[in-house]
Amino acid sequence: MDIAAIRKDYSIKSLDISDVNTNPIQQFGAWFEEAVSADVLEVNAMTVSTLGLDGTPNARILLLKGVDTGFIFFTNYDSEKGRELEKNNSASLTFFWPELERQVRVRGKVEKITEAESDTYFFSRPLGSQIGAWVSPQSEPISSRADINARQLKIEKQFAGKAMSRPPHWGGYRLMPLSMEFWQGRPSRLHDRIKYELKEGKWILSRLAP
Structure with missing residues (x-):
């Protein structure tokens, strides 16, 4: 297979500073609604990038679970990723919506949300997902799938007939944006890019070269 020969030309829409909201979170909301309407696959999936404990970038796909003053996810x-954020709370998010030929990049600082906020979301999840939060020693080595199955049975017995509680090691984060970039695919790789940067409490917009 000639990987270098794989190519798609983008031509659905264009993007100019005059087209966007002066507030990037509101602009994100508008684009997100369009993505939902377009039936984008896994529309709230995002790449969360952190700085690894060894100093190298580390990325994985998570699901966005809310947007207010920032972008909320749970883990x-x-x-x-939790240990990395404890050491360095700088992180970035990347959304890619190929059906609309769009990408959004968000960079900022991450903070834990309140326990009450974490409780509200935790108890909105299906029971199986609540149990799963107790079961998995996430990112730790395990000998086999049987380990997880055994832990699941143990937790199910532990809470049988009892009220579920949220694990103290599980909860939410909010990424507070310092910069955001909206990317619209255009023909010949001459894409439109609009960047927002937070300076002295005000969002400054600029257009970037493709």
């Missing part, structure tokens, strides 16, 4: 605080 195990003791996981690899």
